[in-house]
Amino acid sequence: MKRVFFILTPYGSRRLGETDFPLRVGGEGADIVVPELPENSIAAHIALSDGHAFVQAAHADIELFHNHEYLQTSAWLKSGDRVQIGERVLCWEVKGDQVFISLKHIGDKLELQPPPLPPARDANLAHAELIPVISAPLSATQRRRRRYLVTGLFGVLSLVALFVLFATPLAVSVRPEPETLSVTGFPPPLSLGRKKLVVPGTYTVRATRHGYQPLEQDFAVTPGGFQSFDFEMQELPGRLQIVVDPAVPFRVATGGQAVALETDNSVLLTRGPQQISIETERYLPETRQLDIAGFGAVQQLAVILQPAWATVRLDSVPAGATVSVEGENLGVTPLMTEIMAGQRTLELALAGYKTARLTVELAAGSDLAPDVVVLQPNDGKLLLSSRPDGATVSVDGSFQGSTPVTLLLPAGVTHQLRLSLPGYQVAAKKISLKADEEQQLSLELTPEFGVVFARSEPADASLAVDGKPAGRGTQRLSLTTRNHELTFSKPGFLAQTVTVLPRVDTSQNVEVVLKTQLQVKAATRPAVLRTAGGQEMLLLEPQGSFAMGSSRREAGHRANESQRLVEITRPYYLSVFEVTNAEYRQFDPGHTSGSAEGVSLNGDANPVVNVSWDDAARYCNWLSARDNLEPAYAEQDGRMQALAGVTQGYRLPSEAEWGYAARIAGRPAAARYPWGDGYPPAPASGNFADAQIADTLANVVTGYNDGYRASSPVGSFGAQPAGFHDLGGNVAEWINDYYAVYPGQAGQLVRDPVGPTSGEHRVVRDSSWRDGSITELRLSYRDYSRVARDNLGFRIARNAND
Numbered sequence: 001m002k003r004v005f006f007i008l009t010p011y012g013s014r015r016l017g018e019t020d021f022p023l024r025v026g027g028e029g030a031d032i033v034v035p036e037l038p039e040n041s042i043a044a045h046i047a048l049s050d051g052h053a054f055v056q057a058a059h060a061d062i063e064l065f066h067n068h069e070y071l072q073t074s075a076w077l078k079s080g081d082r083v084q085i086g087e088r089v090l091c092w093e094v095k096g097d098q099v100f101i102s103l104k105h106i107g108d109k110l111e112l113q114p115p116p117l118p119p120a121r122d123a124n125l126a127h128a129e130l131i132p133v134i135s136a137p138l139s140a141t142q143r144r145r146r147r148y149l150v151t152g153l154f155g156v157l158s159l160v161a162l163f164v165l166f167a168t169p170l171a172v173s174v175r176p177e178p179e180t181l182s183v184t185g186f187p188p189p190l191s192l193g194r195k196k197l198v199v200p201g202t203y204t205v206r207a208t209r210h211g212y213q214p215l216e217q218d219f220a221v222t223p224g225g226f227q228s229f230d231f232e233m234q235e236l237p238g239r240l241q242i243v244v245d246p247a248v249p250f251r252v253a254t255g256g257q258a259v260a261l262e263t264d265n266s267v268l269l270t271r272g273p274q275q276i277s278i279e280t281e282r283y284l285p286e287t288r289q290l291d292i293a294g295f296g297a298v299q300q301l302a303v304i305l306q307p308a309w310a311t312v313r314l315d316s317v318p319a320g321a322t323v324s325v326e327g328e329n330l331g332v333t334p335l336m337t338e339i340m341a342g343q344r345t346l347e348l349a350l351a352g353y354k355t356a357r358l359t360v361e362l363a364a365g366s367d368l369a370p371d372v373v374v375l376q377p378n379d380g381k382l383l384l385s386s387r388p389d390g391a392t393v394s395v396d397g398s399f400q401g402s403t404p405v406t407l408l409l410p411a412g413v414t415h416q417l418r419l420s421l422p423g424y425q426v427a428a429k430k431i432s433l434k435a436d437e438e439q440q441l442s443l444e445l446t447p448e449f450g451v452v453f454a455r456s457e458p459a460d461a462s463l464a465v466d467g468k469p470a471g472r473g474t475q476r477l478s479l480t481t482r483n484h485e486l487t488f489s490k491p492g493f494l495a496q497t498v499t500v501l502p503r504v505d506t507s508q509n510v511e512v513v514l515k516t517q518l519q520v521k522a523a524t525r526p527a528v529l530r531t532a533g534g535q536e537m538l539l540l541e542p543q544g545s546f547a548m549g550s551s552r553r554e555a556g557h558r559a560n561e562s563q564r565l566v567e568i569t570r571p572y573y574l575s576v577f578e579v580t581n582a583e584y585r586q587f588d589p590g591h592t593s594g595s596a597e598g599v600s601l602n603g604d605a606n607p608v609v610n611v612s613w614d615d616a617a618r619y620c621n622w623l624s625a626r627d628n629l630e631p632a633y634a635e636q637d638g639r640m641q642a643l644a645g646v647t648q649g650y651r652l653p654s655e656a657e658w659g660y661a662a663r664i665a666g667r668p669a670a671a672r673y674p675w676g677d678g679y680p681p682a683p684a685s686g687n688f689a690d691a692q693i694a695d696t697l698a699n700v701v702t703g704y705n706d707g708y709r710a711s712s713p714v715g716s717f718g719a720q721p722a723g724f725h726d727l728g729g730n731v732a733e734w735i736n737d738y739y740a741v742y743p744g745q746a747g748q749l750v751r752d753p754v755g756p757t758s759g760e761h762r763v764v765r766d767s768s769w770r771d772g773s774i775t776e777l778r779l780s781y782r783d784y785s786r787v788a789r790d791n792l793g794f795r796i797a798r799n800a801n802d
Contacts, residue, residue: 002018002097003018003051003097003098003099004016004017004097004098004099005017005018005020005098005099005101006098006099006100006101007031007032007101007102008100008101008102008103009102009103018048018051021046021047021048021053022045022046022047022048023045023046023047024042024045024058025042025043025044025045025046025058025085025090026040026041026042026043026044026058027039027040027041027042028040030042032046032090032101032103033103034085034086034088034103035088036086036087036088037062037085037086041059041062042058042059043057043058043059043062043064043085044056044057044058044062044064044071044083044085045058046077046101049171049226049228050171050195052076052195053076053077053092053099054074054075054076054077054226055071055074055075055077055083056073056074056225057071057072057073057074062085062086063085063086064083064084064085065083065084066081066082066083067081067082068082068084071083073224073225074225074226075225076169076226077092078092078094079092079093079094079095080092080093084106087105087106088103088104088105088106089103089104089105089106090102090103091103091104167190167197167198167199168197168198168199168200168221168222168223168224168225168226168227169192169195169196169197169225169226169227170183170189170195170196170197170198170221170226170227170228170229171195171196171226171227171228171229172196172205172228172229172231173228173229173230173231174205174207174215174230174231174232174233175230175231175232175233176209176212176233177209178207178208178209178215178233179208179209179210180206180207180208181205181206181207182205182206182207183196183203183204183205183206184203184204184206185198185201185202185203185204186201187199189203198221199221200221200222200223201220201221202218202219202220202221203218203219203220203221204216204217204218204219205217205219205229205231207231207233209233210295210296211235211236211294211295211296211297212233212234212235212236212295213233213234213235213236215231215233217231235270235271235294235295236294236295236296237268237269237270237271237292237294237296238268238269238270238271238292238293238294238295238296238297238298238299239266239267239268239269239296239297239298239299240266240267240268240269240276240290240292240298240299240300240301241264241265241266241298241299241300241301242265242266242267242276242278242300242301242302242303243265243300243301243302243303244265244278244280244302244303244304244305245302245303245304245305246305248280248281248282248283248305249280249281250278250279250280251278251279251280252267252276252277252278253276253277253279254269254274254275254276254277255274255275256277266298269292269294270292270294271292271293271294271295272291272292272294273289273290273291273292274289274290274291274292275287275288275289276288276289276290276301278303278305280305282307282308282309282340283305283306283307283308284305284306284307284308284364286303286305286306288301288303306364306365307364307365308340308341308364309338309339309340309341309362309364309365310338310339310340310341310362310363310364310365310366310367310368311336311337311338311366311367311368312336312337312338312339312346312360312362312367312368312369312370313334313335313336313367313368313369314333314334314335314337314346314348314370314373315333315334315335315372315373316333316334316348316350316356316372316373316374316375317372317373317374317375318350318353318375319332319333319334320332320333320350321333321348321349321350321353321356321373321375322348322349322350323335323337323346323347323348324346324347324349325339325344325345325346325347326344326345333348333373339362340362341362341363341364342361342362343359343360343361343362344359344360344362345357345358345359346358346359346360348373348375350375352377352378352435352436353375353376353377353378354375354376354377354378354379356373356375356376358370358373376410377411377412377435378411378435378436379408379409379410379411379433379435380408380409380410380411380433380434380435380436380437380438380439381406381407381408381409381433381436381437381438381439382406382407382408382409382431382433382438382439382440382441383404383406383438383439383440383441384403384404384405384406384407384417384441384442384443385403385404385440385441385442385443386403386404386419386421386427386442386443386444386445387442387443387444387445388421388424388445389402389403389404390402390403390421391403391419391420391421391424391427391443391445392419392420392421393405393407393417393418393419394417394418394420395407395409395415395416395417395418396415396416397416397418403419409431409433411433411434411435411436411437412432412434412435413432414430414431414432415430415431415432416428416429416430417429417430417431417441419443419445421445421482422480422481422482422483422501423447423448423480423481423482424445424446424447424448424480424481424482425445425446425447425448427443427444427445427446429441429443447480448480448481448504449478449479449480449481449502449504450478450479450480450481450502450503450504450506450507450508451476451477451478451502451507451508452476452477452478452479452484452486452500452502452507452508452509452510453475453476453477453507453508453509453510454473454474454475454476454477454486454488454510454512455473455474455509455510455511455512456472456473456474456488456511456512456513456514457511457512457513457514458473458490458493458514459472459473459474460472460473460490461473461488461489461490461493461512461514462488462489462490463475463486463487463488464486464487464489465477465479465484465485465486465487466484466485467485467487473488473490473512479500479502480502481501481502481503481504482501482502483499483500483501484499484500484501484502485497485498485499486498486499486500486510486512488512488514489514490514492516493514493515493516494514494515494516494517494520495514496512496514498510498512521801525539525571525800525801526539527539529573529798531575531623531626531627531650531796532623532626532627533583533586533587533623533626534583535575535576535577535579535583535796536575536576536577537573537574537575537576537796537797537798538573538574538576538722538723538724539571539572539573539800540571540572540573540574540657540660540661540665540722541571541800542567542568542569542571542660542664542665544567545565545566545567545749546565546566546567546659546660546663546664546670547563547564547565547566547670548563548564548565548566548655548656548659548780549561549562549563549564549742549780550563550778550780551563554672554778554780555774556773556774556775556776556777556778556781557775557780558775558781558782559741560741560782561780561781561782562741562742564742564748564750565747565748565749565750566656566659566660566749566750566751566753567749567750567751567752568656568657568660568751568752569751569752570646570752570799570800571799571800572653572657572797572798572799572800573797573798573799573800574653574657574658574661574724574795574796574797575795575796575797576715576719576723576724576725577607577714577715577725577726577795578607578608578714578725578726578730578731578733578793578794578795579607579608579616579619579793579794579795579796580604580605580606580607580608580713580714581593581602581603581604581605581606581607581608582604582605583608584608584611584619587618587619587622587623588615588619591608591611592610593606593608593609593610593790594609594610594790595710596710596790596791597693597696597709597710598709599709599710601710601711601790603713605713605714606711606712606713606714607711607714607726607730607731607793608793608794609711609731609788609789609790609791609792609793610788610789610790611788611792611793611794612787612788613640613652613734613762613785613786614639614640615788616652616734616794617632617633617640617642617651617652618633618635618640620632620633620649620650620651620652620796621633621649621650623650623796624649624650627650629647629648629649629650629798630647630648630649631643631647631649632647632649632650632651633649633651642736642754646799647799648798648799648801649798650796650797650798651736651796651797651798652734652735652736652794652795652796652797653735653736653795653796653797654735654736654737654752654753654754654755654797655735655736655737655753655755655763655765655782656752656753657797658727658733658735658765658766659765659779659780661722661724661727662674662720662724662727662728662765662766662779663779663780665721665722665724666720666721666722666723667721667722671779672778672779672780673728673777673778673779674686674720674727674728674729674777674779675728679774679777680701680702680703680704681701681704681777683704683705684706684717684718685717685728685729686706686717686726686728686729686730687706687708687711687712687716687717687726687729687730687768687769688700688701688704688706688729688767688768688769688771688772688777689701689769689770689771689772690704690705690706690772691703691704691705692705692706692707692708692709693709693710693769693770697770697772699771699772699773699776700772701772701777706729708769709769710769710790710791711730711731711768711769711791712730712769714726714730716730717729717730726766727766727779728766728767728777728779729766729767729768729769729771729777730766730768730769731766731768731769731791731792731793732764732765732766732767732768732771732783732789732791732792732793733764733765733766733792733793733794733795734762734764734792734793734794735762735763735764735765736754736755736762736763736797737753737754737755737756737762737763738755738756738757738758738759738761738762738763739755739759739760739761739762739763739782739784740755740756740759760786761784761785761786762784762785762786763782763783763784764782764783764784764785764792765781765782765783767781768791768792769791770791
């Protein structure tokens with residue numbers, strides 16, 4: 001039934017439909033406005049359920065009375081119901097298919113209008129209603145019956161009142177619409193149209209419909225307002241009955257999942273499109289696409305199976321061979337058999353013959369007859385040995401191992417055996433074996449010799465042949481024609497071993513020069529090293545002694561340049577270039593060399609400056625760690641100290657090492673200046689104080705211009721004879737030694753000097769871009785410092801392996 005709702009206000013009426021529900025009752029902004037309530041407050045909701053209206057309290061602090069009963073939850077609305085909200089009364093009036101909703105004040109006078117005409121009266125009773133009727137007195141039995149009737153009626157009315165008092169309205173919905181529906185429980189539900197009235201408790205819903213599983217489900221009703229329960233019935237699956245021809249056992253799957261097969265060869269499937277797969281042991285799989293009706297309907301599927309095998313005919317010579325496939329025995333030749341399709345390997349076995357294997361590709365339903373298989377007789381067995389053992393064996397030109405060896409040879413065929421062993425003549429023999437025959441054969445090998453002339457230096461060295469003493473190192477030897485090890489040795493020299501292969505037709509000469517351990521190491525030292533930081537280092541091997549310092553008569557001589565005789569006994573490596581900013585920043589990324597005289601000193605290729613001696617030593621230790629070398633320095637109380645003894649780590653060069661590289665290495669005589677002995681320097685001789693900086697410095701090389709106001713990129717000028725760059729000019733260089741003056745040592749020879757063990761300053765050698773006087777440009781010039789400077793850098797050194 002479809003109803004129309006009207007909300008009546010003093011200003012007119014508003015029409016609503018069922019789709020406009022639920023309605024809000026409250027302050028300004030609600031669907032039904034109660035003037036006394038605050039704006040946007042909600043006191044109650046009016047909603048529909050199955051076409052029936054009910055009102056539900058919305059706020060615990062706003063009192064609602066339904067027909068003068070306090071409303072805490074919800075109540076059904078019937079025609080004539082009144083809902084009191086404060087000083088207002090909401091009236092609910094139903095007239096046919098129209099419902100009128102109005103809001104009145106409690107003080108308003110209700111208008112009462114009687115029907116237009118009074119009800120009709122029976123003419124015979126017109127006066128009876130005004131005349132009292134006096135009845136005859138009742139008997140005792142009648143009085144008891146009336147008393148029992150009244151008591152029973154009162155009990156029934158009491159039970160009904162209790163049921164109504166505690167009952168809860170209930171709606172049960174089942175989808176799809178069932179053909180039968182019942183709700184049972186105790187006490188039995190009271191039906192009110194499509195709804196039921198029950199007391200709280202457990203109830204059972206039962207429903208049936210064709211094509212669906214019967215529904216039987218318990219549900220619990222709790223105390224409170226209206227409750228609704230929804231249930232859904234499940235479809236019955238469809239039943240597919242499968243018939244296969246021939247009638248063999250089969251398996252069924254849908255969508256790749258196996259399906260249980262019932263005793264009548266039927267399966268239960270859900271409604272809709274299904275892909276049915278049927279598999280058997282010896283037939284090809286079959287697939288069908290079906291539309292399953294479902295709802296318990298029975299459908300049938302008939303399938304004609306196709307064979308999954310091929311028919312194969314096999315024969316052999318000789319006949320009687322057992323045929324098997326993958327370990328399954330199929331019979332003996334000649335044989336007609338069925339073999340499952342696919343790639344198969346057939347084996348034919350017969351006593352006294354080798355097993356034959358035949359791989360074939362079989363198609364389902366096809367016939368195959370391969371060529372007759374000719375079986376080969378079993379091999380014979382040869383147990384072959386030689387004196388001495390270890391001879392290489394070949395049969396018919398094919399390598400078969402070394403003696404002693406067991407050979408399986410095809411029967412009834414003549415085979416050519418060949419045995420070879422270094423130092424012995426080749427042995428050859430022909431042999432033939434019968435099937436399954438076992439034979440032993442041992443061959444004696446004949447040795448052969450060649451001549452070797454051995455010569456050693458020193459001539460009195462000792463000789464051992466294959467580890468056995470053989471006399472002096474110079475002699476004539478007769479040795480078998482195989483590889484021999486000749487070892488030459490003498491105390492104080494490193495032994496040397498030579499491998500020789502004597503020949504029958506010609507003699508051989510073996511000459512050996514023995515060397516000491518130092519000679520060997522010197523020969524194996526690389527001339528150039530490259531560090532993990534990328535620096536290139538050259539090997540220096542000083543020979544004899546040289547003079548350090550300068551003569552008093554040398555122009556520019558200083559008092560701290562006393563001459564002394566020095567000998568460096570250990571070879572060492574020195575870096576070709578001074579350490580650059582880029583190389584140093586691998587160790588200290590935050591370092592900056594700054595600027596001087598208005599130009600930057602911080603270019604990647606410029607030598608690093610403004611580093612202390614300790615900074616340079618720390619860089620050397622960092623570089624040693626990258627190359628897995630022991631460090632050359634240790635840190636004590638925040639200062640770096642050179643470790644005593646000889647280490648293999650990177651370090652700063654000693655003053656003697658720097659002086660040898662700068663003045664002696666690669667030169668015919670000790671040099672005075674980096675470019676030679678004459679003054680002034682030729683153009684492009686190095687980076688010195690020159691015309692570029694004459695506006696700032698007083699001592700510059702007159703008439704010389706190297707193109708740089710301060711430091712230049714390393715290697716900007718040619719290398720000195722020994723291959724090193726900037727050993728004169730560019731920047732001065734830190735030296736490993738503490739600074740000291742050496743007076744009165746002109747006639748003394750000092751080996752491997754390393755300077756004092758302590759001091760305040762470190763030696764600084766080399767001129768720089770700030771130096772332009774004859775004194776400073778000399779290679780004998782000595783300076784010292786204990787602080788970093790903008791014209792002071794360093795290069796690295798390292799001991800060579802002894």
